[in-house]
Amino acid sequence: MSRFAAVDLGASSGRVMVWDGRTLTEAHRFPNGPVRTPGGLRWDLRGLYREVLHGLRRAGPVTSIGVDSWAVDYGLLDSSGSLLGDPVHYRDERTGGIAERVASEIGAETLYDVAGLQVLPFNTVYQLLADDLGRAATMLLVPDLIAYLLTGEIGAEVTNASTTGLLDVRTRSWATGLIERLGLPARIFPPLRRPGDPIGPLLPEAAAEIGRTCRVTAVASHDTASAVAAVPAPGPRFAYVSCGTWSLAGVELPAPVLTEAGRAANFTNEAGIDGTVRYLRNVMGLWLLQESLRAWPGAGFGGLLEAAGHERPFAALVDPDAPVFLPPGDMPSRIAAECRRTGQEPPSSPPALVRCVLESLALGHRRAIRQAVALSGHDVEAVHLVGGGSRNALLCRLTADACGLPVVAGPAEATALGNVLVQARAAGEVAGLAEMRALAAGVEPLRRYEPSGDASAWDEAEARITTVGAGAHR
Ligand code: LFR
Helix, strand or coil: CCCEEEEEECCCEEEEEEECCCCEEEEEEEECCCEEECCEEECCHHHHHHHHHHHHHHHCCCCEEEEEECCCCEEEECCCCCECCCCECCCCHHHCCHHHHHHHHHCHHHHHHHHCCCCCCCCHHHHHHHCCCCCCCEEEEHHHHHHHHHHCCCCEEHHHHCCCCCECCCCCCECHHHHHHCCCCHHHCCCEECCCCEEEECCHHHHHHHCCCCEEECCCCEHHHHHHHCCCCCCCCEEEEEECCCEEEEEEECCCCCCHHHHHCCCEEEECHHHCEEEEEEECCCHHHHHHHHCCCCCCHHHHHHHHCCCCCCCCCCCCCCHHHCCCCCHHHHHHHHHHHCCCCCCCCHHHHHHHHHHHHHHHHHHHHHHHHHHHCCCCCEEEEECHHHHCHHHHHHHHHHHCCCEEECCCCHHHHHHHHHHHHHCCCCCCHHHHHHHHHCCCCCEEECCCCCHHHHHHHHHHHHHHCCCCCC
């Protein structure tokens, strides 16, 4: 089998991985994160691109490269093809109030009926409305932007385009009527491409940096779409949690669910590969831990997790989706403030706070999965927890207990796997989604956590965060 490279950019780390038909090897890993600038919270695109080139150099000869990243964020090109500034980070506060304004002007129901997307304050549509588009000729989502730097080719890959709020959920084409009504310039939306489509060969400049040439192939460029493509489930009756900086929790469906109940619960219908729908909700994810760790320089994560396992259960719980947790900043103080606001004693030590975060996240997973099942009527037998969070045994165990379902944990690099497997399929070396999932099941030993403990304790815990968690973006 040929070798394929995945460029997988996450919000807190990026990596270049190589697949040789059986194993996935890390060629390069690097940190990523927001940079505060006078022009707002941004991504360091050139720095990221430098790391990508370095990783691809280390990857050695490959048949093709695929690029995926987090969703919604974009860069603007002017008419000469130059980048108009670093992409703004989705945690920047420039979109404050815009979702509400659009909902009152156009109607939240209309938007949902066209795009089927959950309302998150940072959806691309709201960012574009906050932006100055005067000199913009093209809008490129982050993976499409990296693919453009590598090849000079312009396009919008459809799984990620589905997170903009401007893609028609039924036809999977740009929602031109909605774009016009919002007063956005139609010229900036590039032609759509689908996972597996060829993008083009490397530009000579990129090939020179990497030391060899090859082609770039479109993958499911939304990282969550790639991760779900690599869920190692043997059949359709599964829920998933793609757990990294965010936890994306839901089910895979053959068609969108556009009911009023689903809209009210803020469920999203994002595009998956092969016409599937990722019916899910965003849960705040490991961001809560990452930001807490940033406030405790020198704290060892392994030791904290170990200690958190011995802390008293359900001592303090927060609604993980409370909007107050979205921006960067002192997370332990915000968690303590949320505890006080809701009449609870704040965690008294870092391990107690880690316990609070993990139990709260497990409750977030439970709430999203139960709602996904109820709203879609799609029954599930197990929860597949993939991504970096699958290495967190305590979180996996708590999620199994909270959901009352077995949790199958792994692979940790599901996103990169989904990326390379789509390329291998496009090259004719893998047959279809079922074979991709069977291959994904073999890359690392999967861990199974059976639900245990007192189910009624989790019912009570859920009632606690639901009644105290006013203001969550549910
Ligand atoms: C996960 C993810 C989520 C998206 C969030 C912001 O990495 O792509 O799916 O809602 O990042 O882009």
